[in-house]
Amino acid sequence: MGRSPCCDKVSLKRGPWTPEEDQKLLSYIQEHGHGSWRALPSKAGLQRCGKSCRLRWSNYLRPDIKRGKFSLQEEQAIIQLHAFLGNRWSAIATHLPKRTDNEIKNYWNTHLKKRLTKMGIDPMTHKPKSHDVLGCGQPKVVANLSHMAQWESARLQAEARLVRESRLVSHHYHSQLLNRATAITHPTLPPCLDVLKVWHGAWTTRPGKDIITSAMFNGFFASNNGNLESPTSILKSSDNMLNASTSVGLLHENPFITDMSYVGKPSNVYEDWVKGIMDNSNELNKIIEPIDSTHYVAHDDDSIGFPGFMEGSTNLVTSTVRTNGPDDDNVVGVFEENDINYWRNVLNVVNSPMGSPVF
DNA sequence: AAGCCGGGCAACCGCCGTGCC
DNA sequence: CGGCACGGCGGTTGCCCGGCT
Structure with missing residues (x-):
């Protein structure tokens, strides 16, 4: 058969x-x-x-393949994209110019995974292995499960839509752009998962288009506290969690949806964001500011790291942490100490000299 | 010098989604 | 609608090579 x-x-x-x-x-x-x-x-x-x-x-044999040692920037990108995408090597490879999915997969399995393991970080969940240290209580775990489930749901919907669109876009995109002279910037859309399309998908498929769950921030920052699976593998168990209640925060209107002059912009913004990962990972610290002993606030500063990803998301209130964000127009989210420390650790790992005690 | 062992990586395997007939 | 061809993908295998005993 x-x-x-x-x-x-x-x-x-x-x-x-x-x-x-x-x-x-x-x-x-x-x-x-x-x-x-x-x-x-x-x-x-x-x-x-x-x-x-x-x-x-x-x-x-492909002529546009780069071989040889991975740079620190590439390592950073792989780790961060893996935290975001899971074992979806082809998706990760689209963000690493001239690297193949096979090469990235091999590099992850033979180098990066071991490094994270030695650091005490679970390479699949990207979280510290000792859950007790985190002090994450059961309610928080449940809350994050639902957050991750919603994130995953939105992501899958958007990816499915992207696949469909990618088949249409070659026929329609150019004519669409020609009709929208104010927005012509890129001749093609990225041939890959587009995070902003995920957001777009989440907004357009929810009843309230100007509402976003904190799961999206939690998904982006891989803040699945506790013994959770990767964003990819959580799919298996997410079905029963989709109805779980999730607190939400209000957003300003999403410009990608309401302002047609943004046609074509998401691809720019996302490319900028990826470039930001590649170039400015260390800038994470600059946009994170402690607000008390255990919580941090992230500012949306277009001039530094992760450019554009936070666009259209001002005044977000993340329910898992607190109910009111600081009175600051640039504040886009409040994050827990564990998340911030995790990313700092990851970035420290990849920035550490090979001979450091870490290894 | 020879044998053993483990790491690295190219290549393969098997499954899946999609399009076509 | 079902079957098949095809391409894509992630997981796995097995070979090669260098280091160690």
């Missing part, structure tokens, strides 16, 4: 590629494009299955 294998495993070559095979594949694709992968091997004179050719091309 299962599918037939993609190739005749008896007659086709497997294992490491030879330079001659690489050359055949490379020159064929450069001349003809890959076309149908299944048909490619015979046309290119290769005794390989199409799948093997595709993998060899996408993981090794």
Whole structure:
């Protein structure tokens, strides 16, 4: 009943590629494009299955691949994106120019995971392994479960929508932009998960479009206190949590929805945000300010880290911490000490010299 | 010098979603 | 509507190589 294998495993070559095979594949694709992968091997004179050719091309031969050691910025991005996206290597890879998902996956499994483990941080949850140290009580765990569930729900909806849109956008996007001369900035949308589309999806699918749950902040900051799963794996158990009540905070109107002049802007903003991760991770400390012994407030300062992500989200009140935010137009959220410390730890880890006691 | 062991990574496997017929 | 082809994805395997005994 299962599918037939993609190739005749008896007659086709497997294992490491030879330079001659690489050359055949490379020159064929450069001349003809890959076309149908299944048909490619015979046309290119290769005794390989199409799948093997595709993998060899996408993981090794593609001209836009950077090989070699990962930079500190890339490590930071991987850790932060993994906290945000889970084991979704292809999504992570879209934010690391010239790196393949396979390479990132290998690097995570062989380097970063071990480093986080040695730090006492669970590489899957991105939380400290000792829950007792956190002092997280049961109600807080439950609250965050529901927050994460809502975040995950919104994210999945938005991703599904993005996939659908991506198929339409090549046909419609250019004409749409032509009709909106005020907003032409990018010829294409990012070919990947777009966090702002997640927000968009959450806003547009909830009854009140100007309401956002604190789960979104908690999701972004991976603040799933306690023994929770990663944003990806929590999907398995989220169904029964979706009806859990979640306190919400009021937002200003979402400009991406109400102001059509923002057409095209989300991709810019998100790219800026990713660039912010890559370039300005250490700036996190600059936008976090303690308000008492255990709570912190985040300011929305466009001039520093995580640019744009907080746009349209002023005066958010995060229910898990307090009911009133500071009287500051730039305040976008209040976070718990554990979250702030977690991110500081992560950033310290990736910024530590390899010979530091951490390792 | 030889054998063992573990780390790193390229490649493979199997499942899934989508589009086409 | 169902089956199939195809591409994409994440998990896993197995080989290679360097370090250690």
